[in-house]
Amino acid sequence: MLNIEPGLFLAVAAAAIAWFVIGTGLLQNLIYLVQLGLAATALVERPPTSQAGVMWRRLSESAPPIALLAPAYNESLTISQSVRSLLSLHYPNFEVVVINDGSSDDTLAVLIETFDLEPIERHYDLEIAHAAIRGLYGAVHQPRLIVIDKVNGGKADALNAGINVSRAPIFCSMDADSLLEPDALLRAVRPFVEDPVRTVAVGGTVRIANGCVIADGRVVEVRAPRNLLALLQTVEYLRAFLMARLAWSRINTLTIISGAFGLFRRARVIEVGGYTHATVGEDMELVVKLHRLMRDNGLPYRIAFVPEPVCWTEAPESLSVLGRQRSRWHRGALETFERHWPMLFIPRYGRVGAIGFGYILLVDVLGPIVEALGYLLIPLFWMSGLLSVEYLLAFVAMSFTFGVVISVGSLALEESELRRFPRARDLVLLTLVAVLENFGYRQLNTLWRLRGVLQYLRRSQSWGTMTRKGFGSASVTRGT
Numbered sequence: 337m338l339n340i341e342p343g344l345f346l347a348v349a350a351a352a353i354a355w356f357v358i359g360t361g362l363l364q365n366l367i368y369l370v371q372l373g374l375a376a377t378a379l380v381e382r383p384p385t386s387q388a389g390v391m392w393r394r395l396s397e398s399a400p401p402i403a404l405l406a407p408a409y410n411e412s413l414t415i416s417q418s419v420r421s422l423l424s425l426h427y428p429n430f431e432v433v434v435i436n437d438g439s440s441d442d443t444l445a446v447l448i449e450t451f452d453l454e455p456i457e458r459h460y461d462l463e464i465a466h467a468a469i470r471g472l473y474g475a476v477h478q479p480r481l482i483v484i485d486k487v488n489g490g491k492a493d494a495l496n497a498g499i500n501v502s503r504a505p506i507f508c509s510m511d512a513d514s515l516l517e518p519d520a521l522l523r524a525v526r527p528f529v530e531d532p533v534r535t536v537a538v539g540g541t542v543r544i545a546n547g548c549v550i551a552d553g554r555v556v557e558v559r560a561p562r563n564l565l566a567l568l569q570t571v572e573y574l575r576a577f578l579m580a581r582l583a584w585s586r587i588n589t590l591t592i593i594s595g596a597f598g599l600f601r602r603a604r605v606i607e608v609g610g611y612t613h614a615t616v617g618e619d620m621e622l623v624v625k626l627h628r629l630m631r632d633n634g635l636p637y638r639i640a641f642v643p644e645p646v647c648w649t650e651a652p653e654s655l656s657v658l659g660r661q662r663s664r665w666h667r668g669a670l671e672t673f674e675r676h677w678p679m680l681f682i683p684r685y686g687r688v689g690a691i692g693f694g695y696i697l698l699v700d701v702l703g704p705i706v707e708a709l710g711y712l713l714i715p716l717f718w719m720s721g722l723l724s725v726e727y728l729l730a731f732v733a734m735s736f737t738f739g740v741v742i743s744v745g746s747l748a749l750e751e752s753e754l755r756r757f758p759r760a761r762d763l764v765l766l767t768l769v770a771v772l773e774n775f776g777y778r779q780l781n782t783l784w785r786l787r788g789v790l791q792y793l794r795r796s797q798s799w800g801t802m803t804r805k806g807f808g809s810a811s812v813t814r815g816t
Contacts, residue, residue: 350713350722357710358730364699365738372745374583384644384754388426388519395522398529401429402521402599403502407494408434408512412441416450418512421553423480427521431480433498434512438467438488447483451475458482458501464610466496491595492611492618499602499610507605509619511596515545515553515648523645524599527638534638536604536626539585539593540645541577543756544570546653555648560762565658567769568777569651575746578643578754585641589692591627591672593639595619597647604629614797615675617668624676627688643754659784666788667796669700704785710735711779736774743770 385391404422408415415434422432436444447453453473467489475481486497495509506528508521520540527535547561561567577594584590593600595618605611608625611618623639630637652658673696679685680693714731717723747763747770750756757763791798 347722350717351727353709354714354717354723354727354731357706357714358727358734360698360702360706361710361731361734361738364703365734365742367695367698368579368738368742371579371583372742372749374586375579376749378582378586379643379749379752385523388522391519391522391526392426395526395529396428399428399522399525400506400528400532401431401504402427402525403498403504403507403602404430404432404521405495405498405502405507405509406432406434406512407437407491407498408439408443409437409488409491409494410439410441410443411512412439412443412446414513415443415446417553418515419447419451419481421515423478424518424553425516425521426518427525429504430521431482431502431504433482433484433502435484435486435494435498437486437490437494444483444485448473451478451481451483453481453483456482460501462500463606464496464500465613466493466500466610469497469501472501490613492613492615495618496610499605502602505602506599507602508597508599509595510598510647511649513650514542514596515550515555516597517555517646517648520597520645520647521599524597524642526642527640528599528601531638534636535640536601536630536637537593537623537639538599539581539590539641540597540599540647541643542573542594542596542647542649543577544573544651545648546570546651548648550648558756558758558762560757560759560765561651563653564769565653565655566651567765568773569658571743571747571766571770571773574750575743577641578750579742579746581641582643584692584695585639587687587691588638589687589695590639590641591624591688591692591696592620593623593641594647596649597645600626612675615668615671616664616797617672620668620672621675624672624679627685627692628676628679631685631688646756655780659780659787662781662784663788663791664798666700666704666785667792669696670789670792673697673701700785704782704789707782708786711782739774739778740771743773746770 406422419432419434434447452475456472456474458472467487469484469486471485473483482501484497484501499507524538524540527538544561544566545555546563546566547559548555549557549559561570581590604626608629612621615621626639652661679689680697682689710731714728718728744767747766751763
């Protein structure tokens with residue numbers, strides 16, 4: 337039997353833990369670098385079309401009808417402006433389906449009064465389960481608008497009701513308090529037009545509206561937020577959408593389309609049973625179900641991300657609200673992984689099983705736990721003399737240098753190809769924030785994600801209250 341000195345054993349164990357933490361972090365950051373390269377390649381191969389008129393001439397005649405589904409819960413303060421904005425979108429054939437999901441305020445009354453709504457009859461099949469519909473409303477002078485009043489059942493339930501009542505072959509899911517750019521639908525529908533047989537879902541970009549100038553439900557001037565938390569989220573959103581989702585879309589491994597803005601082929605969504613109840617990650621869950629359906633049946637398909645269409649949303653400006661949102665998002669990712677983990681590394685699921693689910697395992701399942709261990713143990717081991725300074729420097733370099741490079745790289749990508757921020761001082765400010773976020777904010781996010789792990793283990797299904805200021809006034813929603 338080997339006789340190992342306790343001090344040597346502790347040093348070997350500390351080195352093993354340190355290498356596991358550093359190796360996991362390096363692997364994550366290498367994946368981010370690959371994503372940055374894939375996203376840059378995708379943008380160079382297909383540069384964005386800046387002129388809306390060109391898009392209209394190219395796509396308007398062949399663009400399929402779209403139903404915009406906007407679930408609303410206690411949105412009385414902003415619902416009128418939001419619906420007016422949706423009705424004025426530039427798209428040849430669409431309808432707006434607002435689903436009042438049992439609001440306890442006067443959301444329905446505001447809609448009825450603002451748009452002169454009256455009860456209507458409309459045939460629909462109960463192809464997907466949802467809570468009871470109490471009534472349908474329409475307006476003579478707004479034939480594009482349908483309002484569904486139903487018993488409260490949550491966002492997934494409301495979207496399922498909207499899918500049943502809508503008639504267009506493509507539907508767009510969004511939040512009622514978000515703002516779509518006028519040409520967002522036309523730009524987002526492009527994959528459905530160019531590749532109608534294979535395309536089953538398309539995601540667009542979600543951007544932070546805090547700080548922007550908004551008039552009549554439109555973002556008329558893009559500015560960087562003045563609130564620090566909103567600034568940090570602006571950099572995060574650029575990295576998440578312009579880098580990660582564009583990269584995974586290029587190799588058809590996209591496993592999430594934001595619930596704030598996504599287009600789906602209605603028939604395929606009905607085939608998978610619509611949005612899943614009893615999960616807070618219904619957007620990710622739906623995309624994974626679509627992958628599984630198409631792969632299980634051996635059907636060619638495409639789930640794409642297009643960076644040009646933009647949906648503007650309001651970001652939380654308080655730590656408590658942002659923390660609840662991030663814990664919930666993480667809980668949703670873990671719930672989806674639990675339901676579909678048999679896809680992991682199974683050849684039948686191709687890149688989705690190997691890369692898409694491998695990424696979820698590394699970043700969402702292991703990521704926050706390993707990162708927290710690193711922040712806690714490696715400095716502790718170094719201070720107690722169990723690890724040399726080289727380990728500490730390797731951990732610091734892995735944690736901060738890669739983070740800064742990736743964040744600044746995402747910002748450079750946005751400026752070189754999309755150029756949404758017209759003011760130079762906003763770009764300078766966002767560059768500074770891209771560096772700053774690695775020192776404190778990133779670690780805070782790790783704590784919120786760990787709380788999401790605990791909530792997942794406790795089987796919590798709470799959405800938590802999301803307090804928003806609204807684009808002009810205060811409101812409380814179950815929000816994004």
